[in-house]
Each structure stands twice: as C-alpha cells, then as structure tokens.
Amino acid sequence: MASRLNPYISFDGDARQAMEFYRAVFGGTLALNTYGQYGPEQAGDAAEKIMHGMLETPSGFTLMGADNPPGQEHRPGNNISVSVSGDDDAELRRYWDELSAGGTVAVPLEKQMWGDVFGMCTDRFGITWLVNIGEQQA
Numbered sequence: 001m002a003s004r005l006n007p008y009i010s011f012d013g014d015a016r017q018a019m020e021f022y023r024a025v026f027g028g029t030l031a032l033n034t035y036g037q038y039g040p041e042q043a044g045d046a047a048e049k050i051m052h053g054m055l056e057t058p059s060g061f062t063l064m065g066a067d068n069p070p071g072q073e074h075r076p077g078n079n080i081s082v083s084v085s086g087d088d089d090a091e092l093r094r095y096w097d098e099l100s101a102g103g104t105v106a107v108p109l110e111k112q113m114w115g116d117v118f119g120m121c122t123d124r125f126g127i128t129w130l131v132n133i134g135e136q137q138a
Contacts, residue, residue, distance in 0.1 A: 007082050009065040009127060012074035015050035018125040019065050025098040028057035035070070046070040059091070076126055085132035089117075096131045099123050109133075 011018055016032060023030040031054050036047030049067040056062050061084070068074045084095055096109045100121040109119030109131060117133040 004062060006062040006064060007080070009063070009082075010074065010076075011050075011065060011067050011125065012076075013049060013067055014125065015053055015065050015067040018127075019050065019053040019055060019063075021123075021125070022063055022065075023055055025095055026055065026057040026059065026061060026063070028055055028061070030055045035067075044070065059086075081120070081128040081130050083130040083132065085130075085134065087134045089133050092131055092133045095129075096121070099129045099131070 009018070019030055019032060032050055033052045034047060035049050035051045038051060046067070046069075049070075051066055051069075053065045054062065055064075063082075084092065086092060093109070096119055100109075100119070100123070102124040104122045105119065106122065106128075107118065107120040109117060112118045115135065119131050120128065121131075122128045
C-alpha cells in the first residue's frame with residue numbers, strides 16, 4: 001500500500017455519533033473499535049467509547065477518529081480544517097448540505113473570486129470543513 005495522509009480527529013465522547021454521521025455524509029465502510037474490546041478490565045467507564053474509528057469511502061477518502069483516551073483532556077483546536085474538493089458538483093453540494101446542517105456556516109457555498117464554488121462551515125461536532133467545487137475540465 002502506498003503512503004497516505006488523512007485526518008485523525010479526536011472527540012470528547014461522541015466519536016461513534018460523529019463517525020456514523022460522516023459515514024452518512026460520505027458513504028463507505030466504517031470500522032469502529034472500542035476501548036473495551038482491548039481490555040475491558042482496564043477501560044472502566046470508557047469501555048464503550050471509540051478507541052479507533054476508520055471510514056473509507058467510495059471516493060477514496062479516509063477519515064479516522066476516536067474518543068480521547070481515559071484521563072486525557074480533550075483540547076479542541078482551531079488550527080486544522082478538513083478540505084474536500086473536486087469537480088463533481090452534485091456530490092460536493094450534497095456533502096456541503098449534510099455537513100453544514102446543524103452547524104455554523106462561516107462562508108456560504110457560492111462562486112468565489114478565483115472562479116470556483118467554495119464554502120466553509122463548522123459541523124455540529126466542531127470540525128471545520130472547506131468544500132471547493134472546481135469547474136469540470138473538458
């Protein structure tokens with residue numbers, strides 16, 4: 001397998017809901033492993049929390065996420081966004097509609113000065129998404 005770069009998102013107890021939401025948005029196969037699967041006696045109250053989740057989509061995206069390990073503080077930051085781009089207008093608009101629903105739109109999805117359709121939103125889990133729809137090449 002070739003090397004790949006993909007986002008890995010930390011959640012504060014709602015990784016299962018978030019990863020299931022992203023599967024509904026992007027489609028694909030979602031694998032979820034709980035802390036309890038790898039040592040229920042050590043996981044305690046976190047036994048049902050997600051230790052590792054991986055979503056692999058038909059479009060070739062890979063998104064990983066997990067609940068913070070027991071005892072580790074959740075410190076969300078604003079120094080990373082997830083960007084989804086391409087030229088499939090219908091697919092990307094559907095992603096936008098679903099990601100922005102229940103979230104906050106910072107930049108509406110509309111034509112920008114560089115010619116592409118672009119929008120920026122923060123989903124209901126606090127993750128910032130950039131959606132860029134380029135013109136299809138002839």
